[in-house]
Amino acid sequence: MSSVSELDFVERVRASFGRQNAMALIQANLADVQQGLVEIHLPHWHGVEQQHGFVHGGVVGMIADSAAGYAAMTMTPDDASVLSVEFKLNLMAPADGEMLVARGKVVRPGRTLIVTQAEVFAVREGNETLCALMQQTIMVMHGKPER
Amino acid sequence: MSSVSELDFVERVRASFGRQNAMALIQANLADVQQGLVEIHLPHWHGVEQQHGFVHGGVVGMIADSAAGYAAMTMTPDDASVLSVEFKLNLMAPADGEMLVARGKVVRPGRTLIVTQAEVFAVREGNETLCALMQQTIMVMHGKPER
Amino acid sequence: MSSVSELDFVERVRASFGRQNAMALIQANLADVQQGLVEIHLPHWHGVEQQHGFVHGGVVGMIADSAAGYAAMTMTPDDASVLSVEFKLNLMAPADGEMLVARGKVVRPGRTLIVTQAEVFAVREGNETLCALMQQTIMVMHGKPER
Amino acid sequence: MSSVSELDFVERVRASFGRQNAMALIQANLADVQQGLVEIHLPHWHGVEQQHGFVHGGVVGMIADSAAGYAAMTMTPDDASVLSVEFKLNLMAPADGEMLVARGKVVRPGRTLIVTQAEVFAVREGNETLCALMQQTIMVMHGKPER
Numbered sequence: 001m002s003s004v005s006e007l008d009f010v011e012r013v014r015a016s017f018g019r020q021n022a023m024a025l026i027q028a029n030l031a032d033v034q035q036g037l038v039e040i041h042l043p044h045w046h047g048v049e050q051q052h053g054f055v056h057g058g059v060v061g062m063i064a065d066s067a068a069g070y071a072a073m074t075m076t077p078d079d080a081s082v083l084s085v086e087f088k089l090n091l092m093a094p095a096d097g098e099m100l101v102a103r104g105k106v107v108r109p110g111r112t113l114i115v116t117q118a119e120v121f122a123v124r125e126g127n128e129t130l131c132a133l134m135q136q137t138i139m140v141m142h143g144k145p146e147r
Numbered sequence: 148m149s150s151v152s153e154l155d156f157v158e159r160v161r162a163s164f165g166r167q168n169a170m171a172l173i174q175a176n177l178a179d180v181q182q183g184l185v186e187i188h189l190p191h192w193h194g195v196e197q198q199h200g201f202v203h204g205g206v207v208g209m210i211a212d213s214a215a216g217y218a219a220m221t222m223t224p225d226d227a228s229v230l231s232v233e234f235k236l237n238l239m240a241p242a243d244g245e246m247l248v249a250r251g252k253v254v255r256p257g258r259t260l261i262v263t264q265a266e267v268f269a270v271r272e273g274n275e276t277l278c279a280l281m282q283q284t285i286m287v288m289h290g291k292p293e294r
Numbered sequence: 295m296s297s298v299s300e301l302d303f304v305e306r307v308r309a310s311f312g313r314q315n316a317m318a319l320i321q322a323n324l325a326d327v328q329q330g331l332v333e334i335h336l337p338h339w340h341g342v343e344q345q346h347g348f349v350h351g352g353v354v355g356m357i358a359d360s361a362a363g364y365a366a367m368t369m370t371p372d373d374a375s376v377l378s379v380e381f382k383l384n385l386m387a388p389a390d391g392e393m394l395v396a397r398g399k400v401v402r403p404g405r406t407l408i409v410t411q412a413e414v415f416a417v418r419e420g421n422e423t424l425c426a427l428m429q430q431t432i433m434v435m436h437g438k439p440e441r
Numbered sequence: 442m443s444s445v446s447e448l449d450f451v452e453r454v455r456a457s458f459g460r461q462n463a464m465a466l467i468q469a470n471l472a473d474v475q476q477g478l479v480e481i482h483l484p485h486w487h488g489v490e491q492q493h494g495f496v497h498g499g500v501v502g503m504i505a506d507s508a509a510g511y512a513a514m515t516m517t518p519d520d521a522s523v524l525s526v527e528f529k530l531n532l533m534a535p536a537d538g539e540m541l542v543a544r545g546k547v548v549r550p551g552r553t554l555i556v557t558q559a560e561v562f563a564v565r566e567g568n569e570t571l572c573a574l575m576q577q578t579i580m581v582m583h584g585k586p587e588r
Contacts, residue, residue: 088529088576090556090576090578092548092549092551092556093549107533107571107574108533108571110533115531115533115574117574130548130549133548133549133556133558133576135529135531135574135576137531
């Protein structure tokens, strides 16, 4: 893969992420974009908490869904956009820590459908604890660029 | 079921919802609480949008997860709390409208595990369009009241 | 819908089911085919049991997956075939009884993707107990008839 | 871990597998049992096929569900049994080959709930192709040994 097209997918993902108001609302940021791999960070702040002071499971789902969806976008042509068809999330431990890290990766790229996974880790004093696991199906909309 | 205990579960659900900062952040409100049925409303506002101006799929998941989880809570004893073990969400149509309505219901109540479903509708000029469907597993933590 | 095309989809579903060796292996039969609704019956016999004498969860998944997939097929054109992209199954009670009944239905028909649900009931002396619930995504392959 | 208890879990898994008539029906065999990892093989034969001559998606689900469930059983005490609460399966490529290999592994062991994954590969002339991916929730029934 040429460095030009690599710049292309990084640029496309960053531009799309920047247009997601919901990511700004929860204060998520795009930490890393590689081909087939995207990482999103979420600081633990009071606005994203559920009733016990942990990060809300739905917010964990938001960053997992986005990280994996953008991982899929790194594998699609410039003139395509991606759509989250469905995802399944297991919440395995309280999302407790200073920060959450969601790592999305492509498991199987297809022309029309892309299957992805995401892991979400709670980070406390540099130690990561796996707190959620997601499996997702993405649809590629050819001829419908993101913008 | 006596009206006293009915007041109890309505009260418990409302108190717990009120402590979820993440629900306030997205401006979701608890519209209805009945035994086995909970409805959450989300106005469409710019803060919850994804890159195409629809409500973010992860936000759709948040209200679906919460509506169904609270539906489960209406079936548990006072001294128990509920935990979302996992959920699976199909996004079927753009979450486009003036408001989203998430309706969670209990499919099978068990002592330890409760299976639920939620439907999310986009409301436009009074017409509802089904835009998401969720299936969820809830764990009941006996002897651990919400507060 | 004309009776001719109705015959068409019933015929297509029955022909496809008849070619599924795996359905014959477990002794499943196609009990009903209507537009958007398909019912499969499975007698309880020793060959489909797991270690506790109930029907194996994977076999429950087989009839749920097939019932819902064929429900999707009733909504597609003659020159299309259907593919099960993914399904999620909750096993809620032991699959115990003289017979299992799987009822698949279309929740949202789309041109490329169809979202379906299936319920599986254990039947004992005429009483049905819900033992499994499934949510599924089907892909429509246009221009690729079943045969 | 002592070799005695290792023998224990291998023995428990093999004994339970041997009592699953449904595994014998589809001609699946237990190829490997390690702590947290179980492998099931399925020869491709006519009885497990769907209408296009590939292995039925539901049969793929059966071996994935079993491999991951038995992986969970390797992590539980002798006096406990395991129950498949739910699983979600993505079918990513036709299950085509001389044999299928399902590899189940434990992602997060808990006292009451265990989260697992399974991958299913189609093997053709020694080459493996990933054809399915599963995420599963297992419940541990303490004080209820398998037999």
